[in-house]
Structures are given as structure tokens and as C-alpha cells.
Amino acid sequence: MDEKTFDWQQFLTRWSEEWADARARSVDLTEDDLEDRQRRWLGAAPATDADIGRMEARLGCEMPPSYREFLRVSDGWRHAGGFVWMLAGTREADWHEDASGLGETFDEFWGEEDSPEEIRAQVGLWSRALQLDVQSDATYVLLDPEDVGPDGEWAVRVWASWRASDPERYPSFADFMVAMHQEFHQLEAGRDGEQDAATFANGTTRAQDAAVARARVAALGGRHEEAAGLLREAERYGRPRASELLQQLGRLDGPYRVGGRPPHPSDPCFLTELLPLHAADLLGSRRPVDGLRFADADSFPETARAAVDILREMSAGTFRYRPGGAFGEAVDEAREAARWGDTDAAWRILRAAVPVWEPLGPDHIAPVGLLADPVLAPVLTAERRLELLATPRGGEQGPAPAHVGDQDPGGLSWLVRDGGLRPGHSSPSGFRMVLVEGATPDELPVLLGSSPDTALAPPLRRWDISGHHRPGRRTFSSYDDKALLSVGRAGADWSFGLEESPSSFSADRFVSPAQAASAGGGRAVVVWTEWSRPAPLFHVSAARGGTPLYAFTVRDGAVEDVSGTVPAELTPAALGFDTPDMTAHETAAARALDAIADGYGVGLPRLALTEGRLHSFESVSWTRPPAPGEKYLTITMG
Incomplete structure (x- = not known):
């Protein structure tokens, strides 16, 4: 001022x-x-x-x-x-x-x-x-x-x-x-809504309402910062619509303010955009969505049935954003890519479709319902949300923004870099994975499922996987080492299954799932890493058509076993595993994963594994059954 x-x-x-x-x-x-x-x-x-x-x-x-x-x-x-x-x-x-x-x-x-x-x-x-x-x-x-x-x-x-x-x-x-x-x-x-209250209209209100209208046009034209400035001032004057429009910008441009006015079923965006987002806020704050008044058929007879379905889907994590039209077709295609881990492809599909997106009403300026879709929401990183806001849509024209690049680094070596599977951490996380050629992700349970009827779970966050597959588990056996594998595409004609922080590798009891995974005739590669000090471990085993090809295990700079003909570029000596040093081990593990990625043309999606939701299943045990007379430990929790 x-x-x-x-x-x-x-x-x-x-x-x-x-x-x-x-x-x-x-x-x-x-x-x-x-x-x-x-x-x-x-x-x-x-x-x-x-x-x-x-x-x-x-x-x-x-x-x-x-x-x-x-x-x-x-x-x-x-x-x-x-x-x-x-x-x-x-x-x-x-x-x-x-x-x-x-x-x-x-x-x-x-x-x-x-x-x-x-x-x-x-x-x-x-x-x-x-x-x-x-x-x-x-x-x-x-x-x-x-x-x-x-x-x-x-x-x-x-x-x-x-x-x-x-x-x-x-x-x-x-x-x-x-x-x-x-x-x-x-x-x-x-x-204004009080009985006998005078209608509050004057030069200031008219000027601010006109500013809201300009803000809407600016937002649809990709000028979201201009729109936000106009709407923030109009909101300070209490103008209707300003908060609703600003909330949509805040969802995508932040900081979003949880606790705004609840949506109303009379809004055209209610079922598609607003109710799912409201439910997401409640679930994010660990509050239940059961009993919300929106599901009351007496109060909202026209929308209550659909609201019940949406709230159930949000609670189960199975909600799907369905905007309809050409943009809706792109959303379906993007979700199919994202649920198998290809979040970069999913974003490219969405980005290309944003210009044809159409609002559902005058108070709708962005496809914010994407953020309620459990599979697609992680695709929209902060940079991508800004690109979406800067893209003209809804019939408005303007310059297209610069494209945000792909988020996934490609290859496999990022898995053993600092913070690999846990961004922000100063060290890598242990994992075990299987790469399978010639099988789609939804076929992996047939090859490696813990039982004949093993099925994929709906896409889950990584911290929800154990609770979904093993609710109330109380008994644990030292010989029962079934992995909970998150699955997705690893490249052309390749799929992956990965579990973070597995149990300890047991060389004398380990059974590589590579043979079973390759039974369909293709190749399979298994990698297991551990970073416990002072004895980090790295294991690789491969098979084709059910027949083992090669395997080796290195622990603390010492080769524990080698079998088959290991490719020259993957021999422990060539990779530098012969030095008993944590830094040297990390470097050698990265070289090994680079060699596997280059040799087989594979890679894993970092964004999907760290921030997204993927299908998962319980695999066969990665250890052999106990031999006759061999002792093992079973623990039952009270």
C-alpha cells in the first residue's frame, strides 16, 4: 500500500x-x-x-x-x-x-x-x-x-x-x-443469508465480484498467479465463489488449507471432484468418512446413493476419477500406465489432454478430482501441478508452459544410491526383487504366488501392504520367508516384483525364485541387497526357461558362492566387490545394477515405488523347507 x-x-x-x-x-x-x-x-x-x-x-x-x-x-x-x-x-x-x-x-x-x-x-x-x-x-x-x-x-x-x-x-x-x-x-x-438481512451490494462488492470473474478467466487461461492474487483479495472481502476457486488453485499450487467450507451436493462438481477431495481430507487426518451427512438419503435424495459409493471407494482406496469426455478417456489411459508404475507416461498422457478439459460449472477451474484418485494423485508432483495450472484449458487460449521433464531416473542403480527407496535418507535401503521377461505384472502371481489362488491386491501405498495381506498376523517362522512384492512394468516385455527391507539373507537356505519366474520360457533375474554394517550383502541369480544360468553372493567383500557362467561384466571382481569397505560395496552394487539394466534393457520406476500405489501379492517362500530333523523357530505373538 x-x-x-x-x-x-x-x-x-x-x-x-x-x-x-x-x-x-x-x-x-x-x-x-x-x-x-x-x-x-x-x-x-x-x-x-x-x-x-x-x-x-x-x-x-x-x-x-x-x-x-x-x-x-x-x-x-x-x-x-x-x-x-x-x-x-x-x-x-x-x-x-x-x-x-x-x-x-x-x-x-x-x-x-x-x-x-x-x-x-x-x-x-x-x-x-x-x-x-x-x-x-x-x-x-x-x-x-x-x-x-x-x-x-x-x-x-x-x-x-x-x-x-x-x-x-x-x-x-x-x-x-x-x-x-x-x-x-x-x-x-x-x-446475507439471515432472515430480514439487507442484501449487501455496493460498489466494493461489485468491483470484487468482477475481479472474481476476471480471476476465473485468468485461471482457465493458465495465468494462475494472477488469478490467485485477485481471488485472495476478493476472499478477504468475503465474496462468494472466491474461496471455492482459491481452494482449487491451492489444491494444485499450495499451500492448500484443509478445513475450508464443506462441499454441497447442489454444486455440479460435487460427486466428481468435491466429495472425493473432502473424503480424502478426512482420511488424511485419520477421521472416518462413515456417517457423513452427504450419505443421508432424506437430506440429499438425488445424490446420497452415489455419495455412499464414493465414500466406500475412498475408504478402500479404490476410487477412480471419472471426469468423462475426451479428458476422461485420457485419465483412464493414464491410470492404466500409472498402476503399473509408469508415472512418467501417465503424466505425458494427462498433460496432452489438459487443453481439452472442460469445467463442470462456472466455479470449476481445474481437474482437482485427480488428486482424489489414489493411483493418479502421486503422478501429480508439485512441478507437474504447476504445469497443469499454467496450461490453458476450458476453452481459453494462452501460451503453453514449458514441459516438466520425466521424474524417474531410469535404470536400476538409483536403488542403491543414498535415499534410493526412501528419499531424504542418507543411506540406501535393502530390498529384494525379481525381474521377469515375457510376463505381464498381473501374471506374476501365477508364476510366484504363495498359493494357486493368489491374486493382486488393489494399488496400495507401501506402508499399507503388510496390513492388507497379513491382517492380524501373529505367527512367524524362520523358514517362512514369503515376500510381499509390489509389481509393475520394468521395460519392454519385462515386469518386476520388489520388496523393501526383507528379512535377512540366509545363504544355506535361500532358494532363488528366478527358476519359477522364468518357467514361461523367458529370462528372470533376482537381486537381493542388505546394508547391515559391517557386512553388506549383494546377491544376483538368473534363469531362463526354468533353468538356472548363474548366481553369486558377495558379503563384506568376500564371494560366498558362484555358480554357472557369470557374464564378464557381472563378475564380482569386475564390479569391484573385492574390497571390504561400505563405500566400495555401494559403488560395486551400483555398477552391478547398471550392468543388469543395460544388459536386459530394464529399469524400475522410482516415483511409483517411493510415493505411489502399486499392485502387490504374497510370493512363494524364498527359503527352502526345513530338512528332516532340522530345527527351526516358530514364534506366536500373544
Whole structure:
């Protein structure tokens, strides 16, 4: 805000007239309010320079610029927002001097050593501040003489005893008054639905509603930052539609504010977009979706049945976003790619279809329902969400944004880099995987399932896999080593199954699943890694058509066993496994995975494995049955 060009007379006159019009039919006004309504003015007579001079002499300092200019138009103000009923002029403003007795409590909290600098700066506020509230709803308005901007403006801090937060800061008195004018608008807009409340419409509301309409066009044209700026201001004025549109931008551009107004079944977007997102918010906060009023047929007879189905699907993680039309066809195609791990292909499909997306109604500006689809939501990384917002759609035109590149690194060696399967961690995670040629991912349970009727689970997050396949499991055997494999495509004519953090590798009992996996006639490769210090382990075994080809195991720089003819590029010596050092072992493991990726033309999808949802199944045991007379341990948990 530029206080030098801020027109106080125009601003305060407009505010007063809007207030008077909003009270046109009110019958419970005080005598002062009746007088203000009649004269259409919430202020007082202007303060003279002499009035301001006497005030400054009494207080011992010069007032900040915007407060001085305000006083020259009105020496005080009534109804500053909804909770300050009288604001001080030249005669009422005075030093607070901690008259409320709040200083000690606040200063102790603000002054803690680990408090941020901006929090510590508030220490002493209650003792030094100039108090401007004269009558209020337990609300303090404080001008801070030690929080001064380069323009000489003092910050205003507002605190109410009924708000569980620190004082809210405004850079200047002018900023505070604009915010209070907006608060007045918010409250009046909320009164519009009350019985006998006057319709709240004036120049300000019309200007902000026009800004909302411009924001919608800007958003559909890919100018989402422009749209967000317009909508944020309109929302501060309480304009209908602004929050709903801003929530959609926030879903994709963040930060999204959970806890907004719940959707209503009358909205055209309710079933496709809004209810699934609302359910996702509840599930994300670990609250149940059962019993939501949207499923009540008496209240919402037209949508309740569909709402019940959607809420059930959201709870089970099987919801599918179904927008319809050409964009809907692309969504189906993208989901098919994403559920087998190819999130890059899924995004390319969606990106190409965004320009043909059509809104379901005037308050729909983006396909936010994608974020409720459990398979497609992980595809939309932060960078991709921004690209979606910057893409013209819904019949609007504009320049296409630069494309975000693929997210998956390709190959296999990323698995043993720091943070591989656990982004942000400083070390790799152990895993075991099987790569199968000539079989689709949904055929892997036939080859490797723990029972003849083993089926793929619906796409799951990795932390939900164990609970889905083994709910309430209580018995564990040292010879029962069935893997829970997440599956997907690993390349042209290749599929993979992978389990993170498997049980410990047992060389004398291990049975490679490569033979069973290759029984269909293709090739299969098994890799097992462990990073326990000081003895990291790396195992590779391969088969074709059910016949073993080669295998080797290296532990802590020593080759434990080698069988078959290992390709020259995969021999432990060629890879550098002969050094008993963790760093050397990580380097050798990366070389081995690069050689496998190059030799077989395979790769694993990092985004799908780390952030997405994949199908999974329980495999055969990776250890042999106990030999006759051989002892083993079975544990049953109570």
C-alpha cells in the first residue's frame, strides 16, 4: 500500500456509506448507530494540526504518517471491523503500559531462546505500545513504536483474548484499517443469508465480484498467479465463489488449507471432484468418512446413493476419477500406465489432454478430482501441478508452459544410491526383487504366488501392504520367508516384483525364485541387497526357461558362492566387490545394477515405488523347507 496516495476521505466515506446501507432495515440499533446511519458517517470531525500537536506533546513523540493522515480526516472511528467498536482519536489514544497485566506472560513466552527473531521482537509490546482501542469485544489494537518501517510507519498489532494466537501484525495503521474494512465486508456477506438481512451490494462488492470473474478467466487461461492474487483479495472481502476457486488453485499450487467450507451436493462438481477431495481430507487426518451427512438419503435424495459409493471407494482406496469426455478417456489411459508404475507416461498422457478439459460449472477451474484418485494423485508432483495450472484449458487460449521433464531416473542403480527407496535418507535401503521377461505384472502371481489362488491386491501405498495381506498376523517362522512384492512394468516385455527391507539373507537356505519366474520360457533375474554394517550383502541369480544360468553372493567383500557362467561384466571382481569397505560395496552394487539394466534393457520406476500405489501379492517362500530333523523357530505373538 502506498500511504502517500491513499485517499483517506474517499476510503472512509465509502466505508461509512456501505455500513449505513447495510443497516438500512435494522431495528435494534443504538442511538449512536442510528445517528451514524442517518448522517452516513462513522467518524468524527477532522482533527486540526493543533489537535495532533497537543496529542504528540502529551505522548512525547510524533505519530506515524498514516495515523496522522487518518486523524486529519476523522478524529476517531466507530465500528472498525466487527470487534472494535470505538477507535481512538487525538484525545483517547494513550500508552498501554501493560494495563491489561498480560506483559509478563507474553514476554516469557516470546523471549524463549528458541523463539524466532520476529517472535522475540514482540517482547515488551504490552509496556511500550500505544493503545488505540477504546471500546471493543476484548480486542486490543496496539501501535508499536519499536516496529518501524523505512517509511516511518509503526506496525499495528491486534490481539483478542478469544483468539488462541499471537497478535496479528499489520505493517501500518492504513493496512490495519483496510483489513478492518475487509472484515466488515466478510461479516456482512455472511449476514446475507439471515432472515430480514439487507442484501449487501455496493460498489466494493461489485468491483470484487468482477475481479472474481476476471480471476476465473485468468485461471482457465493458465495465468494462475494472477488469478490467485485477485481471488485472495476478493476472499478477504468475503465474496462468494472466491474461496471455492482459491481452494482449487491451492489444491494444485499450495499451500492448500484443509478445513475450508464443506462441499454441497447442489454444486455440479460435487460427486466428481468435491466429495472425493473432502473424503480424502478426512482420511488424511485419520477421521472416518462413515456417517457423513452427504450419505443421508432424506437430506440429499438425488445424490446420497452415489455419495455412499464414493465414500466406500475412498475408504478402500479404490476410487477412480471419472471426469468423462475426451479428458476422461485420457485419465483412464493414464491410470492404466500409472498402476503399473509408469508415472512418467501417465503424466505425458494427462498433460496432452489438459487443453481439452472442460469445467463442470462456472466455479470449476481445474481437474482437482485427480488428486482424489489414489493411483493418479502421486503422478501429480508439485512441478507437474504447476504445469497443469499454467496450461490453458476450458476453452481459453494462452501460451503453453514449458514441459516438466520425466521424474524417474531410469535404470536400476538409483536403488542403491543414498535415499534410493526412501528419499531424504542418507543411506540406501535393502530390498529384494525379481525381474521377469515375457510376463505381464498381473501374471506374476501365477508364476510366484504363495498359493494357486493368489491374486493382486488393489494399488496400495507401501506402508499399507503388510496390513492388507497379513491382517492380524501373529505367527512367524524362520523358514517362512514369503515376500510381499509390489509389481509393475520394468521395460519392454519385462515386469518386476520388489520388496523393501526383507528379512535377512540366509545363504544355506535361500532358494532363488528366478527358476519359477522364468518357467514361461523367458529370462528372470533376482537381486537381493542388505546394508547391515559391517557386512553388506549383494546377491544376483538368473534363469531362463526354468533353468538356472548363474548366481553369486558377495558379503563384506568376500564371494560366498558362484555358480554357472557369470557374464564378464557381472563378475564380482569386475564390479569391484573385492574390497571390504561400505563405500566400495555401494559403488560395486551400483555398477552391478547398471550392468543388469543395460544388459536386459530394464529399469524400475522410482516415483511409483517411493510415493505411489502399486499392485502387490504374497510370493512363494524364498527359503527352502526345513530338512528332516532340522530345527527351526516358530514364534506366536500373544
